[in-house]
Amino acid sequence: MTHETTERRANYLGVFIILIVLTLIETLVSYVQQDAIKFPVLIVLSVIKAVLVLLYFMHLKFDSRLYTYLFVAGCVLAIPLILVMTIVMPIIAKY
């Protein structure tokens, strides 16, 4: 087994442990009553977990940037949807 193999395996295990710990923290935070604290913390933790999976498990950190652009393009294409919904949501909520 090469040094590189050992190092990469250790990294994956490290990312996995971080993901598990963050999930545990998320679950505990969900029982906090103050929404002003709970909401931003949970969203930030969720984003960190998703980015960790993308960067390390899906290898975006090490792979070609083209794959990152393709994935980000999906997020960008969803922006009009988000904007429309953001405009429509308050209007619908009134009725």
Added chain:
Amino acid sequence: MNNTVDTAPVSQHDNSKLAMWVFLGGEVVFFIALILVFLLARLVNADYNAQFRSHLSIPVIALNTFILVTSSYFMVRALEAVSHGEEKGLRNNLLVVIVLGLLFLGGQAFEWTSLFNEGVSYSTVFGMPFFTLTGIHGTHVFIGVLWAIYILISHRRIPYTQESHVGIENFGLYWHFVDIVWIVLFTLIYLI
């Protein structure tokens, strides 16, 4: 440095892997649309939100989340095994991914059955977006499990090698994406 990889022309990328990333980009739009519909239902019916949430079991779903995150780890180990020519490692890790995927689906079936028993149906304000969203995600997991089984079976016929294993890599990308979607859904549906 990474510059060599980053500036590689498109023709040097594997076509199927490129196609997988294009597909995942499309999936992002699809799931964001579904999530927005769920959030809309939640905003419009704020009063019913708390009532609906009282039916959801956070510990069961947290366990399901642990299962899916763990399956992602074993998936990455399967890919690592095949990229080092370890056939047995690929087979064993993929088998764990399949078992964990089935456990996740079992957990979801348990949750749905409990909700139905408590009178939460598809035709309610929250039932429709909830079952649609979690159901479509569950379908993705199910397809992933079938894909993994196919890889295990076909591996005997067409062995993946240290040099040629893009099929495993593509499956891994799909599986991790399904994991990411669940990470987001877990927060937006169950925790917030």
